[in-house]
Amino acid sequence: SDLRPVTVIGLGPMGQAMAAALMRAGHPVTLWNRTPSRADGLVAGGATLAPTPAAAVAASELTILSLTDYPAMYDILGPLADEPGALADRTLVNLSSDTPDISREAAAWAAGHGARFVTGGVMVPAPMIGTGDAYVFYSGPRDTFDSSEPVLRIIGEPRYLGVDPGLAQLFYQAHLDVFLTCLSSLLHATALVTAAGVPAAEFLPGALTTLTDIPAMIGDGLELARALEAGEHPGDLSTARMMGATAEHILRTSETAGVDTELPKAVNSHYQRAVAAGHGDQDWTALYEVIRARR
Ligand code: NDP
Structure with a gap:
């Protein structure tokens, strides 16, 4: 496929639905999940399971995170962020739930490590991902959102709210x-x-x-x-x-x-x-x- 590679970190019901939709659209998809077995079905369908979060983030310029909350992102990406350049020039789209303030802090954290960061809030249950009824709120830098938008549109209709990274949550x-x-x-x-x-x-x-x-x-x-x-x-x-x-x-x-x-x-x-x-x-x-x- 010559479509843009995408990494999905977090394979609860939501992350699995997102990865499946991206694969159906023809994107090469790399996965990482704390519990690797949750990737089994997607790997059987052609996705690549990365051995570490570092390998997952390295595999695609664009990484989508679908985790319980933002502390889970730090658990996964925190050790990686300490390696020089590991997050530099990567785009992270965090679709996990948390408070607006915590998503603002995370945007500053990501920027401090050279990453582009977009926050999102998914407004439909997992079975609706990839259908015409799905929509997702986004906030963060407009240019980063715009360049990710064609991929994000596969998950659901993207609704961009503004630059303040707290807006989506x-x-x-x-x-x-x-x-x-x-x-x-x-x-x-x-x-x-x-x-x-x-x-x-x-x-x-x-x-x-x-x-x-x-x-x-x-x-x-x-x-x-x-x-x-x-x-x-x-x-x-x-x-x-x-x-x-x-x-x-x-x-x-x-x-x-x-x-x-x-x-x-x-x-x-x-x-x-x-x-x-x-x-x-x-x-x-x-x-x-x-x-x-x-x-
Ligand atoms: P789950 O709680 O089922 O999955 C959460 C994911 O986060 C799993 O991959 C889990 O890994 C991972 N995770 C949690 N804590 C940690 C940690 N400390 N370290 C590493 N990984 C961690 O959530 P969903 O898939 O249902 O939802 C994901 C996000 O989407 C949530 O923020 C939710 O609020 C939001 N959302 C969900 C909807 C839904 O219908 N499901 C609807 C709208 C929004 P592991 O598999 O190892 O446990």
Whole structure:
């Protein structure tokens, strides 16, 4: 193949899916994983297993890392980085999860060893890698991203966010903030109705309609974004006081039902503090004034 060689370090479900997609696209792929047996299937398909991280990084100008977190990257590349020139003029694309600050520190660490460094956050589960529905957030130097983009596009649609290397993980976490909170709310709401003896099947399909009503209510998000940044919460929609009364009823019903109360407590607290701060007659969006200010 005359396509660009790519190294993949980290062969959990995600790294395996990425390596397989790159191989399907015809790229020569070199692998390294702490547990070598996880490469077996890919090696049978034509990938090369490198004996050491140093050999893996030396095999391709571009190395993609898919590890549990950033400390795993230091465990693997740290010893190598001490060898003069081992990381020089290499491009590292780290698609592992961690905090924005830790990914910023890692970008500085890599630059200090002469490597080009792009951070990423994969927004789909492993089975979706390489499909039309996959997308990945990236941040870091624009030229490094641009030169890697044709390869990264094979994994999923690349969405470049900017030069700050913390942006990819910030967006990853912000999206997961929405996702995880919705999933917990679905489970909590199901517990509430089943505690009253109602079968979950009589509730959950309708609950999904409530979830999909949210985009219909908010539209493309741009007007909400504008209103939040402008601090405009006119009070002609659903007021914080009205919604807050419901939030309190949900908390009381949860207490009575004997189900967990932490999530409804948090939501109720947003509303009651917004009302206490004088936002009761404004739209529910006024909760933003409470939420964005650290207590
Ligand atoms: P896994 O936890 O299954 O795999 C992690 C990889 O990291 C393995 O190759 C593992 O090696 C390696 N690893 C972990 N710690 C160390 C260490 N200290 N030293 C050396 N190697 C280490 O994760 P996934 O493949 O599922 O995910 C990879 C990344 O992608 C994660 O950051 C995850 O948050 C992110 N992600 C995953 C999604 C998914 O659906 N799986 C979805 C979106 C993002 P070994 O095989 O030896 O254990």
